[in-house]
Amino acid sequence: MEKKDKLRVLVVDDERAIRRFLRPVLEAHQYTVMEAETGAAALTAAATGHPDLIILDLGLPDMEGTEVTRRLREWTTVPIFILSVREQENDKIAALDAGADDYLTKPFGMGELLARLRVALRRRVQPDARARFEVGALVVDFARRLVTLDQHEVALTPTEYDLLRVLVQNAGKVLTHHQLLRQVWGPGYENELHLLRVNVSNLRHKIETNPSRPHYIVTEPGVGYRLRA
Amino acid sequence: MSLELVATGTGLSVFLKQYLSPTNLVMIYLLTVVIAAGYLGRGPAILTSLLGVLSFDFFIIPPAMSVAVADTEYVLTFISLLAVGLLISTLMAQQREQLEAIRLYEGETSALYALSRDLAVAEEIAAIVLAIVTNVGHTLARDVVVFLAEDGALRRFPLDDTVPLDVQERAVVEWVWTTRRPAGLGAEQYGDAPGYYVPLKTAQRALGVLGVRSREEPEALTAPQRRLLEALVGQAALALERAQLAEITRRAQLLEATEKLQAALLNSISHDLRTPLVTITGALTTLDDAETALNAQARRALIGTAREEAERLNRLVENLLDMTRLEAGALRIRQAPEDVQDVIGSALEELGPRLGQRPIRVDIAANLPFAVLDFVLIVHVLVNIMDNALKYSAPGAPITVQARAVAGEVEIRVIDQGIGIPPEDLLRIFDKFYRVQRPTHVSGTGLGLAISKGIVEAHGGRIWAENAPEGGAVIVLRLPQEHTL
Numbered sequence: 001m002e003k004k005d006k007l008r009v010l011v012v013d014d015e016r017a018i019r020r021f022l023r024p025v026l027e028a029h030q031y032t033v034m035e036a037e038t039g040a041a042a043l044t045a046a047a048t049g050h051p052d053l054i055i056l057d058l059g060l061p062d063m064e065g066t067e068v069t070r071r072l073r074e075w076t077t078v079p080i081f082i083l084s085v086r087e088q089e090n091d092k093i094a095a096l097d098a099g100a101d102d103y104l105t106k107p108f109g110m111g112e113l114l115a116r117l118r119v120a121l122r123r124r125v126q127p128d129a130r131a132r133f134e135v136g137a138l139v140v141d142f143a144r145r146l147v148t149l150d151q152h153e154v155a156l157t158p159t160e161y162d163l164l165r166v167l168v169q170n171a172g173k174v175l176t177h178h179q180l181l182r183q184v185w186g187p188g189y190e191n192e193l194h195l196l197r198v199n200v201s202n203l204r205h206k207i208e209t210n211p212s213r214p215h216y217i218v219t220e221p222g223v224g225y226r227l228r229a
Numbered sequence: 230m231s232l233e234l235v236a237t238g239t240g241l242s243v244f245l246k247q248y249l250s251p252t253n254l255v256m257i258y259l260l261t262v263v264i265a266a267g268y269l270g271r272g273p274a275i276l277t278s279l280l281g282v283l284s285f286d287f288f289i290i291p292p293a294m295s296v297a298v299a300d301t302e303y304v305l306t307f308i309s310l311l312a313v314g315l316l317i318s319t320l321m322a323q324q325r326e327q328l329e330a331i332r333l334y335e336g337e338t339s340a341l342y343a344l345s346r347d348l349a350v351a352e353e354i355a356a357i358v359l360a361i362v363t364n365v366g367h368t369l370a371r372d373v374v375v376f377l378a379e380d381g382a383l384r385r386f387p388l389d390d391t392v393p394l395d396v397q398e399r400a401v402v403e404w405v406w407t408t409r410r411p412a413g414l415g416a417e418q419y420g421d422a423p424g425y426y427v428p429l430k431t432a433q434r435a436l437g438v439l440g441v442r443s444r445e446e447p448e449a450l451t452a453p454q455r456r457l458l459e460a461l462v463g464q465a466a467l468a469l470e471r472a473q474l475a476e477i478t479r480r481a482q483l484l485e486a487t488e489k490l491q492a493a494l495l496n497s498i499s500h501d502l503r504t505p506l507v508t509i510t511g512a513l514t515t516l517d518d519a520e521t522a523l524n525a526q527a528r529r530a531l532i533g534t535a536r537e538e539a540e541r542l543n544r545l546v547e548n549l550l551d552m553t554r555l556e557a558g559a560l561r562i563r564q565a566p567e568d569v570q571d572v573i574g575s576a577l578e579e580l581g582p583r584l585g586q587r588p589i590r591v592d593i594a595a596n597l598p599f600a601v602l603d604f605v606l607i608v609h610v611l612v613n614i615m616d617n618a619l620k621y622s623a624p625g626a627p628i629t630v631q632a633r634a635v636a637g638e639v640e641i642r643v644i645d646q647g648i649g650i651p652p653e654d655l656l657r658i659f660d661k662f663y664r665v666q667r668p669t670h671v672s673g674t675g676l677g678l679a680i681s682k683g684i685v686e687a688h689g690g691r692i693w694a695e696n697a698p699e700g701g702a703v704i705v706l707r708l709p710q711e712h713t714l
Contacts, residue, residue: 201568212591219575222605
């Protein structure tokens with residue numbers, strides 16, 4: 001692959017050990033790696049280096065991750081990938097609500113990171129506008145508003161269908177509770193977590209073989225849900 | 230008063246003189262003496278009898294309005310009246326004194342009883358001091374200050390309404406403390422001080438100083454009051470000594486327990502932190518060593534082991550952090566109505582590869598109400614519990630997770646078919662760093678269940694362990710149900 005065709009990843013982390021370990025792995029997978037140690041440096045590098053994806057650590061010395069995300073989102077739609085530790089739950093959710101695309105909690109496996117990066121990049125290259133979505137035995141036909149599981153039609157309420165549609169259109173990406181509530185129920189419903197819980201539960205009973213070990217709709221504890229791509 | 234009594238008696242006698250003989254009128258004078266003796270005390274009674282004799286002579290005995298006595302017969306009347314008056318007044322006075330003594334004794338007894346009753350329920354030093362201050366203050370109607378010896382120095386016991394002491398009083402307190410003798414207002418030493426101070430001492434040792442001060446004008450204690458104070462202080466000192474000894478014992482025990490805990494912690498941590506590190510370092514150095522010719526399978530096995538150990542290390546660090554947060558009260562609980570099935574599913578998802586081929590049965594009651602919980606933390610609790618179930622039962626033995634509504638709560642049971650828990654350990658497994666000793670090959674810090682208990686209790690829920698009748702351990706969780714909020 002030519003150098004100019006390589007995807008450029010901006011790694012923002014103040015810990016040298018993390019950057020030192022991410023660089024060779026990412027380079028081995030044909031990414032060009034840029035580095036920044038602070039939020040301010042990240043904003044500059046994002047503006048001048050035109051990265052295709054940003055890996056953003058939440059524990060930066062100068063700026064909250066939410067703030068970095070918010071400032072980036074003022075002018076760019078570049079996929080932002082959050083790295084966090086468990087103590088930063090709130091900040092992580094805030095960053096996702098501010099427009100970050102996905103997150104991983106440290107420590108993480110490289111395989112998982114690379115897979116998630118590919119999902120984020122694919123969505124960037126061609127936004128999912130397919131009329132029909134298929135994952136495993138589940139098929140969602142947007143044109144006909146039809147959901148089938150193993151070729152059997154699944155009867156969904158309008159809300160359940162909207163919920164599934166939003167999840168499917170963002171397949172592989174985590175959607176926070178707020179995002180789902182806003183997109184399915186509309187603005188003003190962001191705190192009606194209960195509505196979401198009940199509808200997810202009902203939806204799972206209709207499309208999951210074992211609702212206690214869901215295959216399609218995965219819970220991200222404390223954050224939201226993700227449709228397994 | 231004596232004058233008034235005699236005047237009244239005389240007036241009455243003069244009025245009755247026309248009807249009665251003077252000899253009988255003596256009775257009226259006797260009555261005044263009795264009244265005086267009964268209500269006024271000995272002195273007034275004697276005065277009344279003398280005045281009575283005089284006025285009897287002056288007003289009643291012919292010739293009236295003269296001290297002269299016409300009939301010598303009346304001399305006997307005079308002497309009798311005086312003698313009877315003196316006798317009665319003496320007897321009455323004695324009775325009064327006895328009554329007074331009984332009353333005082335009763336007061337002392339009830340004061341002592343009240344104090345001992347309050348001291349009996351007070352265990353801590355602060356509670357004892359409060360009981361002393363309240364009781365002594367109430368009994369003597371004075372403000373009470375208490376100084377206790379602490380590491381050799383005398384410190385004033387802090388009370389809510391502490392009034393500042395002046396330099397002089399401080400000096401009195403020091404003198405009392407050094408000499409172990411009472412001093413202050415009304416005593417030989419420092420008699421002009423505003424308060425009276427006594428040492429708080431038992432037969433063995435001195436514990437401090439107690440002082441009483443009038444609330445308004447300085448007023449010395451009477452001898453009986455001092456006796457009472459002495460009795461009260463003696464009792465107070467005994468109670469204080471008992472509490473101080475108990476406190477010393479408790480501190481020693483606590484110190485011992487803390488030391489044991491720290492030793493256990495160090496032991497556990499050094500072992501549990503080092504084991505994975507040894508494995509990881511070993512795997513990495515082997516892989517790095519170009520001399521070693523490893524086939525692909527062996528390399529994969531090494532990498533797999535290193536990865537598992539790294540994950541174990543991560544769990545250990547997370548548990549230690551959680552424990553620290555729980556103990557520091559820094560763990561924030563965000564409770565919301567949640568779908569228990571989702572919580573259980575998320576825990577199973579998080580356990581992921583650790584479950585391996587283990588058969589897991591999830592049994593959720595139909596129409597189970599939502600439980601009010603912090604999703605992330607309860608997932609964490611379930612992961613800890615299921616991790617134990619995995620560790621303490623055979624690789625092929627099924628693990629069952631049940632959820633149902635019980636009496637306004639949602640109950641989650643995690644049931645394994647392992648070796649169970651020795652009955653004497655059913656409670657102790659929730660203690661920090663406690664691990665059932667039997668299978669020595671099982672690794673862990675003994676923190677998982679302690680953290681789980683902390684989290685569940687912070688939810689207002691309960692967690693306990695049982696042994697299943699058919700063998701195996703059961704951990705039961707009860708959390709508030711949605712509509713009970």
